[in-house]
Amino acid sequence: MTSVWITDAEIATSCGQGVDALWTHLISGAPGIDEVTRFGTECYITSYAACVPDLTPTPQGSLLYPLLEQVLPESLKVPDDAALITATTKAGIDSLQSWSRGRAGGMEDTLASTVLQWLQAELHLHGPATNINAACASSTIALARAANMIAHDAVDCVLVCCADLVSEFVFSGFSALQALSPEPCRPFDQDRHGLTLGEGAASLLLMSQARAEREGRSCLGQIVGWGAANDANHITAPARDGCGLVQAVERSLRVADAEPGDVSGISAHGTATVYNDLMELVAFRRVFGERRVPIHSVKGAIGHTLAAAGAIETALSLRMLDRREMPPTLGFEKPEEGAAGRVSKQAQSLESGLLLSTNSGFGGINGALLLAAGGRQ
Amino acid sequence: MKVSVSGIGWVTSKSFGAASMLSRFELTAGTLPKLRRRDVFEQPYQRFGRLDTFSKLGLAGLAFALRDAAAEESAGKRDIGIVAATHLGCLGTDLNYYDTVIPQDGLLASPNLFAYTLPNCFLGEAAIRFGLTGPGYVINEAGAVSLTALQMAMEMVCWDQCPGALAGFCNPPLPEEADLDAPEIPGAVFLFLQPPGAESAYAELALSAGGSFCVGQQQISNWDQLVTTCLEKRSAPTDVGSTQNRL
Numbered sequence: 001m002t003s004v005w006i007t008d009a010e011i012a013t014s015c016g017q018g019v020d021a022l023w024t025h026l027i028s029g030a031p032g033i034d035e036v037t038r039f040g041t042e043c044y045i046t047s048y049a050a051c052v053p054d055l056t057p058t059p060q061g062s063l064l065y066p067l068l069e070q071v072l073p074e075s076l077k078v079p080d081d082a083a084l085i086t087a088t089t090k091a092g093i094d095s096l097q098s099w100s101r102g103r104a105g106g107m108e109d110t111l112a113s114t115v116l117q118w119l120q121a122e123l124h125l126h127g128p129a130t131n132i133n134a135a136c137a138s139s140t141i142a143l144a145r146a147a148n149m150i151a152h153d154a155v156d157c158v159l160v161c162c163a164d165l166v167s168e169f170v171f172s173g174f175s176a177l178q179a180l181s182p183e184p185c186r187p188f189d190q191d192r193h194g195l196t197l198g199e200g201a202a203s204l205l206l207m208s209q210a211r212a213e214r215e216g217r218s219c220l221g222q223i224v225g226w227g228a229a230n231d232a233n234h235i236t237a238p239a240r241d242g243c244g245l246v247q248a249v250e251r252s253l254r255v256a257d258a259e260p261g262d263v264s265g266i267s268a269h270g271t272a273t274v275y276n277d278l279m280e281l282v283a284f285r286r287v288f289g290e291r292r293v294p295i296h297s298v299k300g301a302i303g304h305t306l307a308a309a310g311a312i313e314t315a316l317s318l319r320m321l322d323r324r325e326m327p328p329t330l331g332f333e334k335p336e337e338g339a340a341g342r343v344s345k346q347a348q349s350l351e352s353g354l355l356l357s358t359n360s361g362f363g364g365i366n367g368a369l370l371l372a373a374g375g376r377q
Numbered sequence: 378m379k380v381s382v383s384g385i386g387w388v389t390s391k392s393f394g395a396a397s398m399l400s401r402f403e404l405t406a407g408t409l410p411k412l413r414r415r416d417v418f419e420q421p422y423q424r425f426g427r428l429d430t431f432s433k434l435g436l437a438g439l440a441f442a443l444r445d446a447a448a449e450e451s452a453g454k455r456d457i458g459i460v461a462a463t464h465l466g467c468l469g470t471d472l473n474y475y476d477t478v479i480p481q482d483g484l485l486a487s488p489n490l491f492a493y494t495l496p497n498c499f500l501g502e503a504a505i506r507f508g509l510t511g512p513g514y515v516i517n518e519a520g521a522v523s524l525t526a527l528q529m530a531m532e533m534v535c536w537d538q539c540p541g542a543l544a545g546f547c548n549p550p551l552p553e554e555a556d557l558d559a560p561e562i563p564g565a566v567f568l569f570l571q572p573p574g575a576e577s578a579y580a581e582l583a584l585s586a587g588g589s590f591c592v593g594q595q596q597i598s599n600w601d602q603l604v605t606t607c608l609e610k611r612s613a614p615t616d617v618g619s620t621q622n623r624l
Contacts, residue, residue: 043484089495093471099556100475107557110468112517120519130525133466134514135495141514145529152536169475172483173491228512228538232454232504236492247456247510251538362492363501365513 001151003209004224007217008077009315012070013200013302014050019319022302022312026327027347031301033184033196039168044175046182049166050198050303062092062109065118067163071203072122078205079215083155084119084129085146087138087162089307091115093169119161127155133307135361136269137228138162139202140310143369144226146206156208163201164306171197177236185272185304186331187297188281188339192272198303202311218374221318224354225258225370227251236362238276242283245360248368249287256354256370260288263370264353265326267317269360270297270343271304272331276360281338294350295342296320300331310359314369317355321373324350378535381578382592382607384448384569386441388412388434389562395445396579402608404601409550409563412437424502427489429470432499435461435547438565439503442543446569447577451508458511458533458542459500462518462526464561466496469552499547511539521560522546524590524599530570531584541571546600566600568607579607 011018014032015025025032033050041047052070055063092109099105108114112131120129132142139162146158164170174180174197181194207217229251231244238245253260268280284293298313305312320326326348335343352373360366385396390407392399393416410416414425417437428436439459443449474490492498500513512533516526530544545567551559573581582603583591590597592606 040482043482090471096471097475100472100479107468107555110471111465111557113464113519116517116519128525129519131517132514133495133497133517135497138514141512148532148536148538152532154532168478168483169471169494172478172486173474173488173494175483176486176488176491178488228514229456230501230504230510230513232508232510234505235498235501244510361497362495363497363513364504365497365501 002153004147004150004222005207005209005212005219006204006221006223006318007207007212007219008205009220009318010071010073010076011200011202011312011315012052012067013312014052014198015302017070019315022316023319023327026301026330029328029330031184031330033303036166044171045180048184048196049171050196051166052199061105062095063165064092064109064163067165067199067201071201076203076205078123078159079157080124081127082125082157082159083127084116084125085142085158085160086112086115086119086131087142087307088112088115088131089133089135089138089164090167090170093167094165097167097169134365135363136306136309137359137361137365137367138307140359140367140369141228143204143223143311143314144228144367147223147226150206150208156211158206159203160206160311161203162308162311164199164308166197166199179273181272184331185300187270187272187300187329188277188336188343189332190334190336192274192277194273195271195299196303198305200302200305200308200312202308202315204311204315221321221374222372223369224372225252225256227255228365228367231364233364238279238360240279242279242286244364244366245280245283245358246286248366249356249358252368252370258354258370262354263293263356264351265294265320265355267313267355267357268295268297269358270299272299277336281336285338292341294326294348296326297329300329310357310367313357314371317357317371320350321355321371326350378531379573379581379583380531380534380570381573381575382568382580382582383571383575383578384442384446385579385604385607386438386445387564387566388437389564393437395441396608397445402604404562404564406562428502429467429493431467431470431547431549432493432502434549434565435499436502438545438547438567439543442567442569443507448569449507454508454510456511456539457509458530458539459503459509459513460526460529460542460544461500461515462522462546463496463515464522464548465551466515467494468555469549470494472552472554511542522548528584534570534572543567543569566604580610
């Protein structure tokens with residue numbers, strides 16, 4: 001199969017623009033979680049979320065567009081023949097909120113097709129364009145799809161662009177499901193009480209090795225394996241035995257022609273809900289046995305960014321591979337059973353090898369990516 | 378790349394069911410049937426009544442496609458994927474859900490409705506009901522629903538992601554209060570795809586490197602044409618079980 005390079009990665013989170021900003025927050029133990037001011041939270045479980053600072057609506061209405069603009073700098077230089085794959089669960093849902101309350105706004109922004117059209121126009125793209133919705137595994141599966149297309153020579157360049165907002169719509173829903181943590185979330189901690197919502201965006205440019213070399217692009221890292229699978233168990237809760245995640249990870253290992261022993265670290269979904277984190281620990285133990293593979297969750301710093309989570313975590317994982325270091329998991333203090341010696345509130349060194357990035361979502365879907373450092377051939 | 382089309386199911390304004398039980402396929406504008414559990418499943422299935430309109434429509438289309446391939450029942454879980462295209466997705470459910478948020482500042486927000494404000498949730502329902510553990514996602518396109526979902530599902534099968542996949546679209550009617558144009562004819566159509574040579578298949582479907590779909594010598598450019606051509610390829614179906622009278 002053709003080698004799949006990631007040549008550019010831009011992210012925007014509550015910790016600022018770029019991987020550098022997020023890395024600095026993680027190393028210094030400064031989460032980007034604060035009280036929401038965008039809408040009233042008096043009737044919800046919590047007032048905490050991780051909002052991207054200084055987003056102001058554009059004439060289009062939704063905050064989604066200024067959020068996306070943060071991950072589309074001119075330096076990105078997206079070729080106009082690039083295929084476009086987006087991942088968003090609710091797109092510009094804030095516009096629908098305004099419309100429903102009788103204010104300005106409309107429903108168009110809620111449709112992913114509108115986001116695709118906007119991106120095509122902004123970037124002058126004329127290749128195929130598709131949005132993938134697989135709940136909180138959306139961008140993981142979008143990256144998997146992009147990698148698969150390049151690996152099989154269907155295309156040689158794909159822009160994967162992902163975003164979701166902190167909105168009253170989503171906030172109220174997770175609150176109604178009793179899934180929000182009253183305090184900033186604590187992934188893999190014994191005393192975790194749910195997730196903290198976040199918003200964020202990411203754009204990752206993927207190319208075949210041949211095209212990237214031809215265009216003189218650098219290699220931030222490679223996607224060498226990918227997999228997705230469904231629990232076939234429950235709509236909103238993960239399977240306790242982690243069956244779908246195990247299947248997704250094993251599939252990614254097969255694609256990479258790798259063994260579990262080749263994996264040196266895991267960027268987990270780590271939402272800090274009781275059942276998600278337990279499920280992941282069970283699944284990782286099924287795949288990796290008793291070997292203490294370092295595990296990281298970024299959600300204690302930037303919240304759960306929904307469809308954008310997988311792409312943001314992939315960008316961060318590339319930095320981990322580059323530095324051979326896993327940053328602290330913020331919010332983590334007392335290890336859940338199975339997390340001791342794997343998750344840490346301190347930075348952990350990484351041995352050379354592959355990094356596994358996983359996400360899971362409503363509808364029982366799980367996605368897994370295997371990433372290699374930039375130098376791997 | 379090639380696959381066998383082993384099953385076809387649909388819900389349109391004219392008819393609904395498994396292709397082998399219906400006389401013909403027509404994708405035309407009109408009112409979709411209000412699906413009841415017994416329209417889709419013979420046996421009681423409590424979850425069906427709780428589903429939103431979008432999920433009922435999609436789940437029914439998937440069920441009919443699997444039934445048509447005699448693949449609805451299975452002793453265990455199966456590695457079958459799903460790719461479903463949609464334009465509006467669960468917009469109607471979004472509106473209904475947010476109507477529960479507005480009064481009392483979210484205190485009465487419905488957790489049951491919220492769970493179905495993700496358009497991929499009907500894939501999860503199908504996964505639970507039929508034991509499908511393959512990859513599954515919903516796609517949206519910049520323009521009208523095309524055959525992209527079909528291509529993605531074919532690639533799932535041909536690129537060894539899973540040995541079978543369901544591909545189709547699920548377009549619910551435009552919500553009455555929506556201030557949008559409705560570019561799609563409402564309905565759901567799904568095909569069950571397997572590797573070439575599957576027994577009792579309707580036809581072999583080919584996708585060229587240039588992106589052209591063909592059934593035999595017939596070039597395929599949309600879902601309507603694809604289903605019609607597959608039905609023509611199979612020997613004339615027995616005209617039993619037409620749902621015309623049920624609508």
